[in-house]
Amino acid sequence: MSALEIRNVRKNYGSVETLKGIDIALQSGEFLVLLGSSGCGKSTLLNIIAGLAEATSGDVLIGGRSILGVHPKNRDIAMVFQSYALYPNLTVRRNIGFGLEMRGVAADEREKAVAEAARLLQIEALLDRKPSQLSGGQRQRVAIGRALVRKPQVFLFDEPLSNLDAKLRLEMRTELKRLHQMLQTTVVYVTHDQIEAMTLASRIAVMRDGRIEQLGTPEEIYNEPTTLYVAGFVGAPSMNMLQATVQGSMLAIDGAKASLPLPTRFRDAVLDGARVVVGIRPEALRVAAEATAPSLPVEIEVVELTGPELVTTARIGTQRLTACLPPASRVAKGQAASFAFSEDALRLFDPDTGKAF
């Protein structure tokens, strides 16, 4: 039995359909990340699971029990919000214990649960402070503590790290991962940050326009994107997309005097003369000492050292591509070079349907 099951959930606001039939089944202990840009429907789906919005049709089951129409407090869920949503006039101690207090849990039992959550989150020293006396990171820890003490079947996180600065976000991300590994709880986590999704998730659902574009493990999403959208959305810098035409057993790069051998695994999938999009991750490119196949002849345009890597933008005919090279790579603006890559790193997409071959 799934810990959480979403069956063909649809949501309309008037004539606007924001969710167009979502199906997901989550096993106990899974960490599902709903990843997508603003307005894709990910927060709406989370609110439907929480009971803060009603689905127009479909069903949501937690532990095999349909929870549509059930009050949020009776759904056996806990939620962490982007804005922390702490009660400003209550101390940290009462904020964390609020859910238990509202459920009539005895004071000593509540105190024990609060102390345990505070210990896990290393906020024991803050228990008597008010939220206004806490930093952003501390507030988010309190918000997580408030969810933890309830010990629900499913945890819901709505972009919990978005309000934190970059350094704190990284720390809290690791903290969340540590907590999940320790507690093995079922989590649904909404974010638009693909690094958060890749690092935290056991599975990612990439959403677009109210639909799931692709559902899979982080490795599948990154290495085997099924659509151009997923390929472009996941990864920073984005996957290189080169327009090309199939010419026999070769791929001719449009607007450039360059071609690549068509990998054998695609030979039955594409027709001679077909226009395709060639996808190569920037991390898959390296500077070739000599023109070995497969490789692309390029002219270096911009070189940016980020510290761990050299992000290099290069021109190939009328198209551009980006490579993430080792920092010691010898590349300079205006230099002619050759970018080599493994044939396995190459993806092909249909430019009309956006689907992968």
Added chain:
Amino acid sequence: MSSTWMTTRAWLLMLPLLVVMVAVIGWPLVDTVGLSFTDAKLVGTGGSYVGFDNYTNMLSSSNFSRTLVTTTLFAVVSVAAEMVIGVLAALLLNQQFHGRAILRALMILPWALPTVVNATLWRLIYNPEYGALNAALTQLNLIDAYRSWLGEPATALTALIVADCWKNFPLVALIALAALQAVPRDITAASLVDGAGPFNRFRFVILPYLAGPLMVALVLRTIEAFKVFDIIWVMTRGGPANSTRTLSILVYQEAFSFQRAGSGASLALIVTLLVTVLAVAYAALVRKTAGSAA
């Protein structure tokens, strides 16, 4: 630009306003203080110096203590009722329903009406011969015969408080409604997930956001209620048997009806002092509330 010039310029710019304020508030106040130490009548000579006699006589008179009790009763009950009704109205008008915008606009009407119009309307409603209240209560078999609500000492003050509430609760409701818009949606959602019922949601989630603005409403309304004159003057003129006489009515009667300008001035200054004490106490409370909400 030097700070000395900036300060001088600020004072120069404020000078016209200061002159007008001194002329219309400062001078009459000083004159009233002077008058309060004399036995001057409203017309005729300036009267002779009597020291603190006016003050001691006024403070020791039973008229004053009875009127102070009536004023306090009026202020406390009407302001308390306005706060409760205003907040309840704001909570209702904050719900999503058809016609909400029209209802919100209609609610402002009683407050927007001039007090004299409001008082006249309520005199009609309370009329002992053809008033709507008597008609409604007899038709509902709640009373046997028409009563003079404003003519009986037992009911006149209550009737006035009802009329005052009707006029002023929209102000509290408006302030509360504006404050309700500031309650973050996420906190309300979090309280739902945490299992807080309507009462606890109000207590722990909504009230902290309402406290500051409501405190301002409380200060304004208490000071106004303590100074109340117009609605009472139009409806009962302080009667029957002085049962609705408030301090402002007493000041008016003393100075203009009995033409004792000196005694009236001392009473006016006592009322001013009481209101100032209230204002200072409330200002401190507002600062404290604002400080704890930050």
